Amino acid sequence: MANADCIVIQGSNMAECHPVGFQWVAEAKARGAKVIHVDPRFTRTSAVADKHLPIRAGSDIVLLGALINYVLSNDLWFHEYVVSYTNAATLISEDFEDAEDLNGLFSGYDPESGSYHLGSWAYQTEDDGSGHEGAEEHAKGHEQRAKAGGQQFGSGGAPVGTGTPKRDKTLQHPRTVFQILKRHFSRYTPEMVRETCGISEEDFAYLARSVTENSGRDRTTCFAYAVGWTQHTLGAQFIRTASILQLLLGNMGRPGGGIMALRGHATIQGSTDIPTLFNLLPGYLPMPSVTAQTLDDYVDGIRTTNQKGYWANARSYAVNLLKSWWGDAATAENDYAYDYIPRINGAHGTYQTLMAMLKDQVEGYFLLGQNPAVGSANGRLQRMGMSHLKWLVVRDLNMIESATWWKDGPEIASGELRTEDIDTEVFFMPAATHVEKSGSFTQTQRLVQWRHQAVTPPGDAQSELEFFHELGKRIRARVADSDDPRDRPLQDLTWDYPLTEEGEPDAEAVLAEINGRFLTGPDADKPLSSYTQMKDDGSTAGGCWIYTGIYADGVNRAAMRVPGQVQDEIASEWAWAWPANRRILYNRASADPQGKPWSERKKLVWWDEENHTWTGKDNPDFPLDREPGSHPDPQQGGPDALAGDDPFIMQADGKGWLFSPKGMLDGPLPTHYEPQESPVDNPLYTQQQSPTRVMFPREDNLSAPSGEAPGTDVYPFMFTTYRLTEHHTAGGMSRWLPYLSELQPEMFCEISPELAELKGLEPYGWATIVSPRSAIEVKVLVTDRMTPLTVGGKTIHQIGLPYHWGAGSDAVVSGDGANDLLGITLDPNVQIQNFKTGSCDIRPGRRPRGAQRDELVREYQQRANLTIMTGMERITDPERELNDDPLRARDSGDVAGRSTAYTAGTATTDQGEDK
C-alpha cells in the first residue's frame, strides 16, 4: 500500500480497526498519495483522508459500477493489460442473458431452489462453440451454495470446463466479455449514484478522476476493504465489482495496486488458510461432499486436468494432506484414507448449526474465541439456541456473555428463560493469550509471522494447541481398543508431536508438518521447499500446500526478523508470505506482455532476456523459464499450459476474470440489489433484494418491509454496526480491561443533528432503538460526522451502532448488544451474515425493563403488520408470479425449527411446553 498513488478505503474503517496496518496508508500519504474514504460515517479514517464521501450503506455496487462505466465510456481502461491479461476478449455462451435484460435475474435462475444453474454463463470454446460442453461440470448453484462454494477459491479459481475458450482480441464481438460488461454497466451513471448512494455528481467526479488519473503505466491505485463490504447479502459481489475495476485499470499484480482485504483479527487469514470453516480443508481444498465417493471423484470435482495453472495439480495437494494426517495408514490402495474425511451434505455453517440447535439436533458446542451471545446476528436467537444444548464448552480469556447467558442474559431479565429450567451444562476453560503461547499469526498480506511465548499462562489457562492435543490424546485413548471402523480415523491419526520443556506440544513441529516433507527417496524426512515438489503417489506429505516452503531446510522462516531498514522495500527476510514467500500475487502482471516493466516507477518483476528467466525485486509468480511470447498447447493442462501472457496462474485460463463463468453463485457479474431491509425500492429492477440470498423465515427472525411497501414507516431509519479502536469485536478481550473500558465505557449510537432534532434526542442522553427483532438502549452521540442523505427523493437517516457491548455481569463495562437488533440473512457465496444494514426506529429515553421490552418489540411488529413472509420473497417482480412458496428454502433457510418468537407473558409456558 505504501507504493500506491491513490488509496480508496471503502467498506473499511481502516484507521480505527487496523491502526497498525494504517501506517502504510500514512506512509503512502507522506509520499504524496491521495487517500479517499467512502463510508456512511465520517470516522477517524476520514479524519486523516483527503476526502470523505458519505454513502448509503449497502449501495456500493452502484458506486463501483459507475466507476466501471466511467472507465469504459471514457476509454480510460488500460488497453494492453486488459486485452492480454483479462478475459475481456473471451466469448460467452449464446445462452447467457444479462440481468439487465431479464429485469434483475441472470439466465439460469431456478425459482425452485432460489439459485442459479451456471451453465449459460460458460465460455464459448473452440471445440464446439456452444459453451455447453462445460455445462455438465457446472454444478448446480444450489449445491454450491450449500457448500458455500464461493469460498473455496481462496487459492485458485474455479474450473471452467474443457475446451479452449474462444477469444476476440478486437473486443468487438457482441458476446465478448468486454461488450457484455459495457452493456451491463451502462445504466450505472453519476445520476444513478446520486439517486442510490446519496453521493453528489461532483463528489463522484472527484473520485472517478482520482482513481483514473492514478492508474496506468506509471501510477497505481489500491482499494482496501474489510467487513463493510463482506457482511452484506451480496458482499462477495461488492468485492467482485472492485476487482473488475482494478483489472480494467491494470492495477492487479502491481506495486501499490490490488485490493487489500483487511482481516479482522490477528490471524483470521490463517484461520481460512488452515481453516476453521465447515466447507474447507487446509489450502482451500473443498470439503468433500457425500456425492464424491472416491478420491478421484473428489479431485475431478474440484479441477480439470486440462485447466491451466497450478490448481490442475490439486490431486497432489489433497494426497499430501491425507498423508500428513494419516501417515502410513494412507496408502494408494485405500485412496490415501480419503474415506476418513467426513463429508458434507449441505450447509453446516454457524447459522445453520444454530437452526439445528433450536431443533434440539445439536448436543454439544465448542466456543473458541467466539462470543455469539454478543457478536453474532440476532443475539437473542443465539442465546436461545445455546439453551437447547446438552453441553457447551467456552474457551476464552474471560467469562464472556456466551458463558454466562444462563444466569445474567437478557432472556433471564425478561423472564423468558429461567436458570433452573436450563439443562445446558456449561464448561468454562480458561485460555492462554497470545503472549502466553508460541505459534504464528497470518496477517492480511498472507505474511506468516512467528511469535514466541513470553510468559507461561496463569492457573489452568492453556493454549489451543495444548488443549486440543490433550483432548485428542484422551479421545484416542478411549477408542484405542475399539474395532468399530468408524474409530479408525482417530486411531490412525498422526498425533505424535514432541513436547517442549513445559510439556506443551512444540508449535514448530506443527509448522514442520504443515510445511511437509519427503517420505521416501534420497531426501526422505527432509522438509519440502516448494509445493511443486509435492507428488500424488504418497512419496511426500504436507499439511497445507500453500504453506510449503515455510520450513524449507528445517528453518522456521516465519520467525525471520531482519529489520526493514536493512532490506530492500520487498523485505523478503521479514517473516514469510504464502505462497513461496511471494509478496505480491500474480506479479507477472507488473510487466507488459513482452516481459518489460510497465514503467520504471512501477517496476517489480521482468523477463531477463540474457539469462532466459523471470527475475525482479519480488519472487516472480510465474514459471521462471516461460518466455513472454510463448504459447504452449493449452490442452496439455497445468503449469505447462500457461502462455507467456497468462499472469493469473491460478485461474483455469490464466486470465483475470472480468466476468466469472463460474465460482460466483449469485451472478457472473455484480449487479445492484437492495439490502434485506431498505428504505427505498431498488432503482434498477423490480427485483428488490438478491434473489439468491439465504433466508431464515421464522417468527423470531422477522424482517421489516422495504421501499414503498406498507409498514416501512414503522422502522423508518437505517442502522449499521461497526467496531471502535478501543474495543475488540464482542468485547472478550477489551471489556474486561479497565484501561480499554475507560476509553469507551458505554454503548452509544451516532446520529446526525438533523435526526436528533427530528426525534427530540438529547446529546449524551438515552435513546431506545427498536428493530423487528429487539429493542436496545444506547447513549446518544449527536455529531456532524453523520450526514442525512437524499436517496430516491427521500431523506435517509443512518444510525451508527458499535457492537462491542453485551448484557452480562462479569465485564468491567456492559450494555445492550447491537447485534440483537439484526436479523439473519446470508450471502449465498460464503454464508456470511448481513451485519451492515437494518431498519429500525429510534425514540428518546431508556428501554422498558423485563417482559415489557418484548411488549415494545411486539407492538412495533403489529403496527408494521409483520408476518413471517415480510421481506422474504425471493422474486419481487409481481409479473413473474413465481412466488408460490417462499418458505421452500430447503437448503438454506429453515422454518421447521421451534419458534422462539417473543410471546410476552406466556414465555415460561412456552418454555415448559418445549421441555
Add this chain to the structure above:
Amino acid sequence: MTPTSAFADDTHWDHPHPRRGFFTDTSICIGCKACEVACKEWNRNPVDSDYEILGSSYDNTGGLGADTWRHVAFIEQTQDRIEEARESGRALVNLGMPRVGPPQAASTPAAGGCACGSAAPADDAAGSGCACAGPSSATTAPAAGGCGSTGGCGCSSGGAGGASAGTGEDGSPVLDTPDFRWLMSSDVCKHCTHAGCLDVCPTGALFRTEFGTVVVQEDICNGCGTCVAGCPFGVIERRDDGLVEPKTQRGAAPMPDTVKVPQDGIAQKCTLCYDRMKEDQTPACAQACPTTSIKYGERETMLESAQQRVAQLHEQGRTEARLYGANPKDGVGGTGSIFLLLDEPEVYGLPPDPRVPTADLPRMYKRAGMAVAGMLALGVAAFAAGDRA
C-alpha cells in the same frame, strides 16, 4: 548560540546528554489512543474513569492528570472554524516573514519564517528555533508534486495529477475536504525549559534529569501540591484514587475496587519514560504510536522535523498548521514536547500564552531591590540633611 546551550544557560543545567523530547504531529494522529494505554500499561497508572460517557466526542478520559499522562483530544469542526484556523495560521506566517506557499514565494533564506503558534509574541518570533528555518525551506521546494516527504520516498514525484495538494488553475491550493474536520491530538507534559513545577517545588522532589526532562522523585515528594499551581498547562496533579489492576486477574480472585494505588497522595506526571530512556529505549507512547504521530528523539532533531513538516503543510495549502512549544522566547522558554497543531492552541485545551509563574521573579526582585536601595538612600539623605540642620 544553539538552543541547547541556551537551554543549559537558562536552566543552569549542565550535562553531556543532548536534551530529549517529543514531536507530536497532530496532522497524522488517528486518535487510536494507543499512547494513552501504552503509557498506563508501562507506568502502571490507575484508570481515570467512572466508566461513563464523558460527553466530549470520543474522549472519555477528559485531560491530563495524575493518572493520565497522555491524553487524546477529539475536536469536531465545521467549515467556518476551519477557515478561521487556516487564516490564523497564515497570519502567523505573514508577520513580516517570507511567504510560505506557492508560486510567488521568494528565495530569501527563511531565517525566521515562523508558524510557532500564538504562544510566540510576533516580535519575538524571529529568534532561533522558529518554524520554517530548515534547509529545505518551503520557499524553495516545488509547490506541487507527488512527493513531499523528507525521507523514505522511493518514487519519483510528478506524473498525472496525483499530488495530494493539487493546485487550482490560478495556482492556489485546492483542498479536498473544506467543510468538516475531526481534529485529534495527543497531549503530554511539556517538559518546559522554564518548568514552573520544578521552580516552585519546596522539597526538591522535582528535578531536571540528564536528558533535560522534568521528573518527580516519588520518595521525596511530600504531596504539598505547590507544583499543581505552578504548572501553566495544568499537567501535574496529586494522585488521590484509582484502580490499578484489571478487575479480573485471570487465575486469581477478583480484586476489590479499592486496591491501594502506588504513589497515592503525591504529585504525578509524565516522566517521558525516564526509566526507559536510561536504557536507551523509546518512551512507551512513541513506541506504540502506529502512524509516527508521536516522535521521540533529541529535541533539536524534533524541532527540525517539526519545522519541515509545518513548511510542507503550508506548501500544500494547509496554512492552519502551526507549531506549539517551539519558540524559546515564549513564556516557558519553549518546551521539550513540541506539537504541530491545526488550529489555535485553545481549541485543543492548551493555553495560548503559557507563562511560568516564576518568570517575573527577577524583575520583582530587581524592583524590590531598587526600592530598598531608594529607601536606604533616602535614609542616608535624611541623616545628611539632619546634620546640616
